[in-house]
Amino acid sequence: MANLVEIRNLKVEAKTDSGRIVEIIKDVSFDVAAGEIVALIGESGSGKTTIALTLMGHARTGCQISGGSVMLAGKDMAKLPEKERAAIRGREVAYVPQSAAAAFNPAATIMDQVIEVTRIHQLMPAAEARLRAIELFRALSLPNPETIGERYPHQVSGGQLQRLSAAMALIGDPKLVIFDEPTTALDVTTQIEVLRAFKSVMRKGGIAGVYVSHDLAVVAQIADRIIVLKGGEIQESGATGDILSDAKHPYTRELLAAFEPKARGTQPVVATDNPHILEIENVFAGYGAIQVDGLPLVSAVRSVSLKVERGRNLGIIGESGCGKSTLARTIAGILPASAGQIVFNGRQLAQNARRRTREQLRELQIVFQYADTALNPAKSIEDILARPLVFYHGMARKARDKRINELLNMVQLPSSVRHRRPAELSGGQKQRVNFARALAADPKLILCDEITSALDTVVAAAVIDLLKELQRELGLSYIFISHDLSVVEAICDEIVVMYAGEKVEEILPSNREKVPKHPYSQLLFSSVPKLDPSWLDGLEQDPELVRAYCRR
Amino acid sequence: MNQQVLSLISSRLLIALITLVIVSFAVFFATTMLPGDTASILLGQAATPEAVEGLRKAMHLDEPAILRFLRWLSGLVTGDLGTSYANDMPIGELIGGRFVNTLKLAGVTALFSVPIALTLGITAAMLRGSLYDRIVTIVTIGVISVPEFMVATSAVLLFAVYLKWLPALSLANEVHSLADVLRVYAMPVITLTFVVSAQMIRMTRAAVVETLTTPYVEMALLKGASRGRIVLKHALPNALGPIVNAIALSLSYLLGGVIIVETIFNYPGIAKLMVDAVATRDLPLIQSCAMIFCLGYLVLTTLADIIAILSNPRLR
Amino acid sequence: MTTDIQQQQPAARRIGYRFNLVGALGLSVILFWAFIAIFAPLLIPYPVGEIVDFDYFGPRSAQFWMGSDYLGRDIFSRILMGARYTVGISLAAVSIACVTGVVLGMVAAVAGGWTDSLLSRFLDALHSIPSKLFGLVVVAAVGSSIPVLILTLSVVYIPGAYRFARALAVNVNAMDFITVARIRGENVFYLIGSEILPNILGPVLADLGLRFVFIVLLLSGLSFLGLGVQPPYADWGALVRENIGGLPFGAPAVIFPSIAIASLTISVNLLIDNLPQKIRDRSA
Amino acid sequence: RASKAVAAAPVSGGTLKAAGWSSSTADTLDPAKASLSTDYVRCCSFYNRLTFLDKSGTPQMELAEAIESKDAKTWTVKLRSGVTFHDGKPLTADDVVFSLKRHLDPSVGSKVAKIAAQMTGFKAIDKQTIEITLANPNADLPTILSMHHFMIVADGTTDFSKANGTGAFVKEVFEPGVRSVGVKNKNYWKSGPNVDSFEYFAISDDNARVNALLSGDIHLAAAINPRSRRLVETQGDSFVLSKTTSGNYTNLNMRLDMEPGNKRDFIEGMKYLVNREQIVKSALRGLGEVGNDQPVSPANFYRNADLKPKTFDPDKAKFLFEKAGVLGQSIPVIASEAASSSIDMAMIIQAAGAEIGMKLDVQRVPSDGYWDNYWLKAPIHFGNINPRPTPDILFSLLYTSEAPWNESQYKSAKFDKMLIEARGSLDQAKRKEIYNDMQIMVAEEAGTIIPAYISNVDATTAKLRGLEANPLGGQMGYAFAEYVWLEA
Numbered sequence A: 001m002a003n004l005v006e007i008r009n010l011k012v013e014a015k016t017d018s019g020r021i022v023e024i025i026k027d028v029s030f031d032v033a034a035g036e037i038v039a040l041i042g043e044s045g046s047g048k049t050t051i052a053l054t055l056m057g058h059a060r061t062g063c064q065i066s067g068g069s070v071m072l073a074g075k076d077m078a079k080l081p082e083k084e085r086a087a088i089r090g091r092e093v094a095y096v097p098q099s100a101a102a103a104f105n106p107a108a109t110i111m112d113q114v115i116e117v118t119r120i121h122q123l124m125p126a127a128e129a130r131l132r133a134i135e136l137f138r139a140l141s142l143p144n145p146e147t148i149g150e151r152y153p154h155q156v157s158g159g160q161l162q163r164l165s166a167a168m169a170l171i172g173d174p175k176l177v178i179f180d181e182p183t184t185a186l187d188v189t190t191q192i193e194v195l196r197a198f199k200s201v202m203r204k205g206g207i208a209g210v211y212v213s214h215d216l217a218v219v220a221q222i223a224d225r226i227i228v229l230k231g232g233e234i235q236e237s238g239a240t241g242d243i244l245s246d247a248k249h250p251y252t253r254e255l256l257a258a259f260e261p262k263a264r265g266t267q268p269v270v271a272t273d274n275p276h277i278l279e280i281e282n283v284f285a286g287y288g289a290i291q292v293d294g295l296p297l298v299s300a301v302r303s304v305s306l307k308v309e310r311g312r313n314l315g316i317i318g319e320s321g322c323g324k325s326t327l328a329r330t331i332a333g334i335l336p337a338s339a340g341q342i343v344f345n346g347r348q349l350a351q352n353a354r355r356r357t358r359e360q361l362r363e364l365q366i367v368f369q370y371a372d373t374a375l376n377p378a379k380s381i382e383d384i385l386a387r388p389l390v391f392y393h394g395m396a397r398k399a400r401d402k403r404i405n406e407l408l409n410m411v412q413l414p415s416s417v418r419h420r421r422p423a424e425l426s427g428g429q430k431q432r433v434n435f436a437r438a439l440a441a442d443p444k445l446i447l448c449d450e451i452t453s454a455l456d457t458v459v460a461a462a463v464i465d466l467l468k469e470l471q472r473e474l475g476l477s478y479i480f481i482s483h484d485l486s487v488v489e490a491i492c493d494e495i496v497v498m499y500a501g502e503k504v505e506e507i508l509p510s511n512r513e514k515v516p517k518h519p520y521s522q523l524l525f526s527s528v529p530k531l532d533p534s535w536l537d538g539l540e541q542d543p544e545l546v547r548a549y550c551r552r
Numbered sequence B: 001m002n003q004q005v006l007s008l009i010s011s012r013l014l015i016a017l018i019t020l021v022i023v024s025f026a027v028f029f030a031t032t033m034l035p036g037d038t039a040s041i042l043l044g045q046a047a048t049p050e051a052v053e054g055l056r057k058a059m060h061l062d063e064p065a066i067l068r069f070l071r072w073l074s075g076l077v078t079g080d081l082g083t084s085y086a087n088d089m090p091i092g093e094l095i096g097g098r099f100v101n102t103l104k105l106a107g108v109t110a111l112f113s114v115p116i117a118l119t120l121g122i123t124a125a126m127l128r129g130s131l132y133d134r135i136v137t138i139v140t141i142g143v144i145s146v147p148e149f150m151v152a153t154s155a156v157l158l159f160a161v162y163l164k165w166l167p168a169l170s171l172a173n174e175v176h177s178l179a180d181v182l183r184v185y186a187m188p189v190i191t192l193t194f195v196v197s198a199q200m201i202r203m204t205r206a207a208v209v210e211t212l213t214t215p216y217v218e219m220a221l222l223k224g225a226s227r228g229r230i231v232l233k234h235a236l237p238n239a240l241g242p243i244v245n246a247i248a249l250s251l252s253y254l255l256g257g258v259i260i261v262e263t264i265f266n267y268p269g270i271a272k273l274m275v276d277a278v279a280t281r282d283l284p285l286i287q288s289c290a291m292i293f294c295l296g297y298l299v300l301t302t303l304a305d306i307i308a309i310l311s312n313p314r315l316r
Numbered sequence C: 001m002t003t004d005i006q007q008q009q010p011a012a013r014r015i016g017y018r019f020n021l022v023g024a025l026g027l028s029v030i031l032f033w034a035f036i037a038i039f040a041p042l043l044i045p046y047p048v049g050e051i052v053d054f055d056y057f058g059p060r061s062a063q064f065w066m067g068s069d070y071l072g073r074d075i076f077s078r079i080l081m082g083a084r085y086t087v088g089i090s091l092a093a094v095s096i097a098c099v100t101g102v103v104l105g106m107v108a109a110v111a112g113g114w115t116d117s118l119l120s121r122f123l124d125a126l127h128s129i130p131s132k133l134f135g136l137v138v139v140a141a142v143g144s145s146i147p148v149l150i151l152t153l154s155v156v157y158i159p160g161a162y163r164f165a166r167a168l169a170v171n172v173n174a175m176d177f178i179t180v181a182r183i184r185g186e187n188v189f190y191l192i193g194s195e196i197l198p199n200i201l202g203p204v205l206a207d208l209g210l211r212f213v214f215i216v217l218l219l220s221g222l223s224f225l226g227l228g229v230q231p232p233y234a235d236w237g238a239l240v241r242e243n244i245g246g247l248p249f250g251a252p253a254v255i256f257p258s259i260a261i262a263s264l265t266i267s268v269n270l271l272i273d274n275l276p277q278k279i280r281d282r283s284a
Numbered sequence D: 001r002a003s004k005a006v007a008a009a010p011v012s013g014g015t016l017k018a019a020g021w022s023s024s025t026a027d028t029l030d031p032a033k034a035s036l037s038t039d040y041v042r043c044c045s046f047y048n049r050l051t052f053l054d055k056s057g058t059p060q061m062e063l064a065e066a067i068e069s070k071d072a073k074t075w076t077v078k079l080r081s082g083v084t085f086h087d088g089k090p091l092t093a094d095d096v097v098f099s100l101k102r103h104l105d106p107s108v109g110s111k112v113a114k115i116a117a118q119m120t121g122f123k124a125i126d127k128q129t130i131e132i133t134l135a136n137p138n139a140d141l142p143t144i145l146s147m148h149h150f151m152i153v154a155d156g157t158t159d160f161s162k163a164n165g166t167g168a169f170v171k172e173v174f175e176p177g178v179r180s181v182g183v184k185n186k187n188y189w190k191s192g193p194n195v196d197s198f199e200y201f202a203i204s205d206d207n208a209r210v211n212a213l214l215s216g217d218i219h220l221a222a223a224i225n226p227r228s229r230r231l232v233e234t235q236g237d238s239f240v241l242s243k244t245t246s247g248n249y250t251n252l253n254m255r256l257d258m259e260p261g262n263k264r265d266f267i268e269g270m271k272y273l274v275n276r277e278q279i280v281k282s283a284l285r286g287l288g289e290v291g292n293d294q295p296v297s298p299a300n301f302y303r304n305a306d307l308k309p310k311t312f313d314p315d316k317a318k319f320l321f322e323k324a325g326v327l328g329q330s331i332p333v334i335a336s337e338a339a340s341s342s343i344d345m346a347m348i349i350q351a352a353g354a355e356i357g358m359k360l361d362v363q364r365v366p367s368d369g370y371w372d373n374y375w376l377k378a379p380i381h382f383g384n385i386n387p388r389p390t391p392d393i394l395f396s397l398l399y400t401s402e403a404p405w406n407e408s409q410y411k412s413a414k415f416d417k418m419l420i421e422a423r424g425s426l427d428q429a430k431r432k433e434i435y436n437d438m439q440i441m442v443a444e445e446a447g448t449i450i451p452a453y454i455s456n457v458d459a460t461t462a463k464l465r466g467l468e469a470n471p472l473g474g475q476m477g478y479a480f481a482e483y484v485w486l487e488a
């Protein structure tokens, strides 16, 4: 037996809501050698997680392994009785989930959950397990390794939790660890630290790994081999270097292409008396009761000023929690600013959306990050798009129908989606509908809050292209919020970097190379992974800076 | 325990207090709106104008309602519940023994029904979709659907009249030993267990099923944990809030809703006392009983909320 | 990408609601009783109040299909007519309770602040009064008639429906699409009617079913206490109650009304537990 | 002593447990306020009266040794000697004067204040003799004094919670609305009681009461529902039914001063519409006797046996209704569980009316508040009258122009005069003659339909012996505890 894992002709079936059986994994075969890290990469829904879970002999409810074998160290996980499977889980193969925040039981301490594996399989006495856990915490460069285990999951940061879930996987000394997009939910600055920790621990222990991701650049840093999936089938597989330099399959090339920086012609400024569509000055906003100084208890945005020119785009970046969304919500009037001025189209806006006129509301639209929650699941796409048409423009049935078709056309959706409900669309499609609804109002400015963050790279690139095209046609302006630098760079003329509620730097279009001057901006820009496999090992960041700006 | 928990708990207590004040207003004025004159009802068939007048004076019934409300409220606060119109006894004395009886019955019933309901609810959730689960579900629906007096009467006929294992009445005063407790409380407890468990079973099952679909439960499964461990260690602690809430609602039913059981088993509890009080238009007694029920409900639900707050480590 | 999603759409899904067997069974029993309730006066073999049998608690016979009651009346006719009251009153009460409770719950969730606290406190206070005793006091105060009965039953269950709907609506209210509608400038009525209601409809319907069962039972509980429909008519609970003396003999007069109650309530629950996916999914 | 005449010799010892049907927190140990059967039972076990009625309805002496009068206006009561209260105090004339005089004080709230009002003078002649003066002659005083409210309490008692009487049992426990327990009075002046202790409570639910008896929890279930008869009878020899027809009745009252009772033909028609046989058979399951619309029961000496009940004649009724012009109108009839069997009776009358096109709208109202809100007030409603020992009490309570409970607002000066006349007469034959005429007047002219006299049926275990019928009511006129015994 040469390989630790041998998957042969794996088939997984799922039962859809209407009772139909569909094959979501079609005839997949691959191997993982001992100590090797193999990456599974592909768009959302391509079956990455499903395959990863079969390695544990598990299929989510509604799914079922219907054919093939999953040999792990000589045992077929697909056919073992449940009891024996349970005995292997956690001991020989362990799992690091996509969202550690959801995978930790909120009601138990971290230590209890980390050493639970040793308890279940009676691997060692609890005291010993605890010592070993502390060792692992240290190895994963977690702060306060001695005491962090006594906390509850909500008391540590996302990046820390992700590393703790790795400790949870490693405590049973598994031969194989499965990582399911472990860094997707993290900030770039945090991602680096987590990746480094994973890499060193795996190397040291000679542990084999299956690393699931849709981000080629991340995978490039950690995997020995890459397997490209689409629609439940393997498209291509090969050593990391080969795939990056010499991809054969068109889908892989598409993935790679999403990384190439796109040239962007600066938009001509529309000549009017007032070149600015939006000017905000010294805006303060936050949450909680208003204190004596007139500011809220938790202040999330402090003294931010910015200007957006007509027909141009402004990008806002910064780490999670720095106040980007708060700022967008303040501009939109959802969260009234506690101080400062917002001037839109030459006129001062009321802080609260309730006191703005219908016209003002119409001209300034906002598109949210999660298309899922921004679309009413109980309504059809048609109804969703029709409402602003009726509400703002009082359109009658016929005109409305025509306009809906136009809008769908604009966002490149077939008119057949009209009668569907949001749940029947993919993530990218939903985000387009979301955008079409904003367009239906005929706005002048659209606030885009992380509208591509929930999409995978290929789809996100398509959405960005669409935005650019619409801007050319309709002369819109965007404020584009993201924590992904490449996305912002692709579309924006001007970039604002925020940190802890404040604007730290403004990178103007005149600065053609976009070289940041502020140390935080520098850190942020340098943390974006590159396609180069040696990037992570070669990356050197000022530890002083890291300590100052990363709340790990 | 930290500041946040303390402030959450104190705000819950404050809410309960406000509700109680609203209740006391509502109770007092709703009851004074009951038609019929207490004095003439008390005299029944023998009411003559002179007798009625005499009685009204003796009972302060000729004073305005507001005055009586204020007097009553200040009495409540100082623990003086007033005097019964019907028999001139202090309400505290009238209610005292009955209330203890009600608490006893509720306690014994809770002792039986809560573990039964939890066990059935949890096991049904664990074996979700199985034959066992379906049987439990159907049986609980069936049990919910049978009127209480039907359950009680059937139980009496079976256990008391035909089998003669248990007494048909539940005479709380005859309890001297543990064996007596079992004998005397068996019938009402059987009936009430039927009545209150079904709801608790449904709620427990739903709450546990909900947590069983969470990622951390899947994670536990992937750690190789057994079904029992998954449910007890991972699902249950997180389902505690809704379960405790369901238990609180059921127990509050045991305080005030058991009128039918009290009637059939002739159990001298507080619900029957209130029904009597309505019949005799004994306003102070009605008001006190109503306040006790509301207080019981509020104490239980507030307690459940506090337990839910305390059991949520995010708030610790 | 758009095309393959289109292919995944099974054509059959749009046609209508799909019930599974158990759900269909529940629905048909309910429809059966609804039919009986509507056409009862045409179906009854004997007038409801007439004493037709010299015996009492008579056995089943060709003449009296379900035996006779404690006065010697035909229980079959009484059950058929009783359907009117049990189904009608419970349905009316549950509708009023749910509509009021759900609307108030949604308003509280959307409006928040003072409105929410005030409504919540007030309905909590109402909730804390035991239902049977509440019914007793109300009937003592204003007498028993069908409208009073319906209103009493609905008032008893409004707080529950309110709590339930409010909890659901609060979750929906936190969703971005509500924010989108708000900053479009929509008013409260549009928000609750068009944005929130469709999303909580599934669970609300499920809750309505359970409440229906409780109302049927409370109605029978109230008739135990002597409140309820006017003679010679009687709801099923009252039929059980007035004939319970026949239980020791296994008299059909007490068995059949019990079966009727159980069949209705169990069916309602079976229907709810097996509601078509399409309705059930409309949850927050 | 009647009960002693029974062949089997009484056995002493045992705890007697019995259940009545109603009790509430208004339960009292004050005889003047007693209003529920449970109160009567308790009073009978803790106190004594001057007289009591035997099973034939004849007054017998209890605490009195003799009660005499020459003109039926001034009465002399001679007390039994050697009687002591539970606290040891001997019984004297002062106690009797106090006990009787209380009823005249409005603040006491006596239930028999109206009847007691005729006793205008009380005088303790010596320690053992009292003189009572009446406002008008009344030959029935010995019978009146047998009413449960006229129990003798110790002079000056204001707190009745000790139930300090001269009765067969000494109070041990009294919880209003729950139960009372008495233990054998060792110093009882009569022989007896047979049982060592006596516990009494109420089980308001009819079925529960019978079930408690059948399961052996109690020895006697009072006033069982006619429907339960079959259940008890199927149990074989271990249980016994004891039936008393004492004159309790549920009646339909139509006020003569209101629509539609002010139309003679309507009243007449209703009397023909009531199927008395069916009421006895279906509603009462045979536990009753057909009534003839007047209150003097078949057990009573003064009963007019020649007065026949109206026959059930729907056609005649229809004719009369048509004549009164009420046919086709919907006429409300108020019934309630408070007036026992009234709902069933109402439905029987309603069904008969439906046959001839007479729409009677039966409205069932809650029992609580019924006597206050509907009885005597609604144009057509049901009443329920407990047995009273004499026609004089019945008529003066229910039918004279001044009667407090004149259910149909029957007013007749002639009737009033006849009552005074009969009351003052010491000649029994003469009185019987007057009373017979008065019964006819009531049956023909008043708006009260008395379809049946309801038998009171107590169910007991066969072990309970010595229970006899009594015209004062079921449970041996509520005084059974003193006389019965428990066979081993």
Ligand SMILES: Nc1ncnc2c1ncn2[C@@H]1O[C@H](COP(=O)(O)OP(=O)(O)OP(=O)(O)O)[C@@H](O)[C@H]1O
Binding pocket: A014, A015, A016, A024, A042, A043, A044, A045, A046, A047, A048, A049, A050, A051, A060, A061, A062, A063, A214
């Ligand atoms: N329980 C289920 N029932 C039915 N279909 C399912 C179920 N789980 C997943 N699927 C389908 O199986 C396919 C593969 O899902 P999977 O979660 O493995 O994708 P993925 O590559 O991990 O996607 P992502 O990047 O979004 O995590 C998808 O088309 C999904 O819709």
Ligand SMILES: Nc1ncnc2c1ncn2[C@@H]1O[C@H](COP(=O)(O)OP(=O)(O)OP(=O)(O)O)[C@@H](O)[C@H]1O
Binding pocket: A287, A288, A298, A300, A318, A319, A320, A321, A322, A323, A324, A325, A326, A327, A483
């Ligand atoms: N409703 C709220 N109540 C209290 N604090 C909040 C609330 N919403 C956000 N915050 C806090 O305000 C700060 C800014 O949040 P904001 O959502 O604007 O961040 P962001 O930059 O959009 O982050 P992300 O990239 O994660 O979306 C954070 O510290 C956050 O914890």
Ligand SMILES: [Mg+2]
Binding pocket: A048, A049, A050, A098, A180
């Ligand atoms: Mg996945």
Ligand SMILES: [Mg+2]
Binding pocket: A324, A325, A326, A449, A450
């Ligand atoms: Mg954000």
